[in-house]
Amino acid sequence: MATKQTLDIDYTKYNFRDADTSYEYKFDKGLTREVVEHISRIKKEPDWMLQFRLRSYEHFTKRPLPAWGGNLNTLKFDDMLYYASPTEKKSRSWDDVPEYIKQTFDKLGIPEAEKKFLGGVGAQYESEVVYHSLRDDLAKKGVIFTDTDTALREYPELFKKYFSTVIPPEDNKFAALNSAVWSGGSFIYIPEGVSVDVPLQAYFRINIQNMGQFERTLIIADKNSRIHYIEGCTAPIYSTDSLHSAVVEIIAKPGAHVRYTTIQNWSNDVYNLVTKRAYAYANATVEWVDGNLGSKLTMKYPSIYLLGQGAKGEILSVAFAGKGQHQDAGGKVVHLAPYTTSRITSKSVSKDGGRTTYRGLLHVAKGAKGVKSSVRCDALLLDEYSRTDTYPYNEINEDDATTSHEATVGKIGEDQLFYLMSRGLSEQDALSMIVMGFMEPFIKELPMEYAIELNRLIQLEMAGSVG
Amino acid sequence: MPKTLEIKDLHVSIESKQILKGVNLKVAQGEIHAVMGPNGSGKSTLANTLMGHPKYKVDSGDILVNGESIVGLPPDQRAKKGLFLAFQYPLEISGVPLAQFLRSAYRSVKGEGQQKTETKGVGGEMISALAFKKKLEEKLKEVDLDPSFTKRYLNEGFSGGEKKRAEILQMAILQPAIAIMDETDSGLDIDAVRRVAEVVSRMAGPEMGVLIITHYQRILDYIKPQFVHIMVDGRIFQSGGPELARVLEEKGYEWTEQQTTSTAN
Ligand SMILES: Nc1ncnc2c1ncn2[C@@H]1O[C@H](COP(=O)(O)OP(=O)(O)OP(=O)(O)O)[C@@H](O)[C@H]1O
Ligand SMILES: [Mg+2]
Numbered sequence: 001m002a003t004k005q006t007l008d009i010d011y012t013k014y015n016f017r018d019a020d021t022s023y024e025y026k027f028d029k030g031l032t033r034e035v036v037e038h039i040s041r042i043k044k045e046p047d048w049m050l051q052f053r054l055r056s057y058e059h060f061t062k063r064p065l066p067a068w069g070g071n072l073n074t075l076k077f078d079d080m081l082y083y084a085s086p087t088e089k090k091s092r093s094w095d096d097v098p099e100y101i102k103q104t105f106d107k108l109g110i111p112e113a114e115k116k117f118l119g120g121v122g123a124q125y126e127s128e129v130v131y132h133s134l135r136d137d138l139a140k141k142g143v144i145f146t147d148t149d150t151a152l153r154e155y156p157e158l159f160k161k162y163f164s165t166v167i168p169p170e171d172n173k174f175a176a177l178n179s180a181v182w183s184g185g186s187f188i189y190i191p192e193g194v195s196v197d198v199p200l201q202a203y204f205r206i207n208i209q210n211m212g213q214f215e216r217t218l219i220i221a222d223k224n225s226r227i228h229y230i231e232g233c234t235a236p237i238y239s240t241d242s243l244h245s246a247v248v249e250i251i252a253k254p255g256a257h258v259r260y261t262t263i264q265n266w267s268n269d270v271y272n273l274v275t276k277r278a279y280a281y282a283n284a285t286v287e288w289v290d291g292n293l294g295s296k297l298t299m300k301y302p303s304i305y306l307l308g309q310g311a312k313g314e315i316l317s318v319a320f321a322g323k324g325q326h327q328d329a330g331g332k333v334v335h336l337a338p339y340t341t342s343r344i345t346s347k348s349v350s351k352d353g354g355r356t357t358y359r360g361l362l363h364v365a366k367g368a369k370g371v372k373s374s375v376r377c378d379a380l381l382l383d384e385y386s387r388t389d390t391y392p393y394n395e396i397n398e399d400d401a402t403t404s405h406e407a408t409v410g411k412i413g414e415d416q417l418f419y420l421m422s423r424g425l426s427e428q429d430a431l432s433m434i435v436m437g438f439m440e441p442f443i444k445e446l447p448m449e450y451a452i453e454l455n456r457l458i459q460l461e462m463a464g465s466v467g
Numbered sequence: 468m469p470k471t472l473e474i475k476d477l478h479v480s481i482e483s484k485q486i487l488k489g490v491n492l493k494v495a496q497g498e499i500h501a502v503m504g505p506n507g508s509g510k511s512t513l514a515n516t517l518m519g520h521p522k523y524k525v526d527s528g529d530i531l532v533n534g535e536s537i538v539g540l541p542p543d544q545r546a547k548k549g550l551f552l553a554f555q556y557p558l559e560i561s562g563v564p565l566a567q568f569l570r571s572a573y574r575s576v577k578g579e580g581q582q583k584t585e586t587k588g589v590g591g592e593m594i595s596a597l598a599f600k601k602k603l604e605e606k607l608k609e610v611d612l613d614p615s616f617t618k619r620y621l622n623e624g625f626s627g628g629e630k631k632r633a634e635i636l637q638m639a640i641l642q643p644a645i646a647i648m649d650e651t652d653s654g655l656d657i658d659a660v661r662r663v664a665e666v667v668s669r670m671a672g673p674e675m676g677v678l679i680i681t682h683y684q685r686i687l688d689y690i691k692p693q694f695v696h697i698m699v700d701g702r703i704f705q706s707g708g709p710e711l712a713r714v715l716e717e718k719g720y721e722w723t724e725q726q727t728t729s730t731a732n
Contacts, residue, residue, distance in 0.1 A: 414521060419558040421542035422518045422551075423568075423637065424575035430543075433563055433571065437620070440562030 056169035056179030151187035166249035185215035221256035250278035266295035282308025303332035306340035321354030350386035477528035504698030549644030566617035627654035664689030
């Protein structure tokens, strides 16, 4: 069943593939019970995980596609690859990482990023994590930062206690798919009272044509701990559709503070269907900072369940939809305890016929007194071919909840452009500046190098929007 | 050779409504010209047309900078040729910090980007982040804006007067050859008018030509124009020295109306 394959060389930035990429394991396309069993066998997993995968697979086959959101008709599950592994063993140090993978990382600028402020690097190359490092002092404090497969082997109890407790396979069709075939992702445990003051980060890439990527991330922040996790992403461009369907679970114990930052820039043929959910216990804070560029269709609604009194949730997202792209994104907050607060801020930009959708849920349960929540979504349309829609759902079951919802749709005014251009900025620079300014509430939350990277990506997206 | 801005028999329309009906005017570096005139006479139309606002259509006539026509050039090209417009109603740009904007504008106007590939420092326009910061602090003081404004978003939430000061700050940073100021004094308090006038006068020295549009004598007391022009109904109705502004102040625009009707007859 394993095959070897050589891919063409194409070294343009953001659109490169590796030469001589021989993959240890690669399956035929399509998903069957056998494929699921095989994945589990290769990974030498305990039986409970095999049973979990099979249960998920059964649910996946029965569950219809969602009737809402983006157009999934062109998504062909049978054309996808469900597992591939570039190297059999995981490497611990940079020296052990194969040269061709290093070259790819060089193009993504990872070593530089690492030098600066990394607590640890988890770089996902196809489905397996090939490189992981963790600063010694973090390890000494008992922080676990490893890939999810390793975590299953090395921390079986901790793993089993929390895995899939936030997002069960039955949650939705794509969560079921991920649960059946998941591979890679990050596993993080922060012990009680430990504060990780540098962001932990991981990079993800898809590098084989038609390969689905199903990483699974689980973060457990114990009482009064603190952590910021960053996931950056750049995918090469392929001619046929590929699928990315991740599951991210966060558990923030009482008093914990978790921030999860993502910037994704998928190539324009990727379906990006991600389930992200966090549990926030008493006085815990969870923040999703979520940037979506690229992809053919993204459906992603990071959610936060506020389970204990005084818990706080914040979702900050930006989406950029260019030609042929649909960003269906938003956020969900479920207030299940009194005196919980939440804020959702969504910013979207559409150009060249791109489409953005804000889809949000705000739920205040009976008994959740003194809830405060605000939702703000701003859309910017760069031309008349582009489109934006807003679908906010509110279920407020307590009278004393303070909620606000604001939505704006804007266009770039001729006078604004004239003003900036009168100061010497070219039309393109002026447009980029206005778009960056529009996204500023998001960008200012990013670490410096990510802000610069996003700036560059947006400039690339804006290139050619004039004339 | 001083740089010049020359307006020749300029006819301009907006949405096929003719506004400017043959304007002639020449401003050179070092000269200060004031343009006065009743509301709706076309002063802002002139200013916006000079800077290249896409809404304003030049039907005939010409605009020359240093003898070369700039009609058809986009606003950024005009800025690079040394033109600057202090807006009557400055726009708000959300999320763009003033300092960051000024540095981008400075780079664009001074062509720092192009110089990078050539030998550094040749044009003498390259400026380090530190030097720029110093320059900015100095200019902020001159227009009496608190340094905290550099972090604020461009004009967002600025008071009317603060916006006008920020326009002069931009002018002081970009150091244009010819500055057009559209009612910069409207909305400024008495002290601010004086301060702004001082900055402009100092820059005007030999370095900058000024075309200042105003309704009030006060700013002219400080800036001291050599030339005053009165615009009525899309034309320069009369030009003269500083005394013309005082005549206007005394007699009002009704005087010009009487004059126009008498000349029309
Ligand atoms: N964008 C526009 N669309 C339609 N009409 C316009 C536009 N801009 C200017 N006008 C018209 O052109 C005429 C001249 O306007 P302009 O703003 O140039 O006057 P002004 O001399 O600057 O007046 P003020 O002293 O009030 O600032 C006015 O009748 C105005 O209504
Ligand atoms: Mg005006």
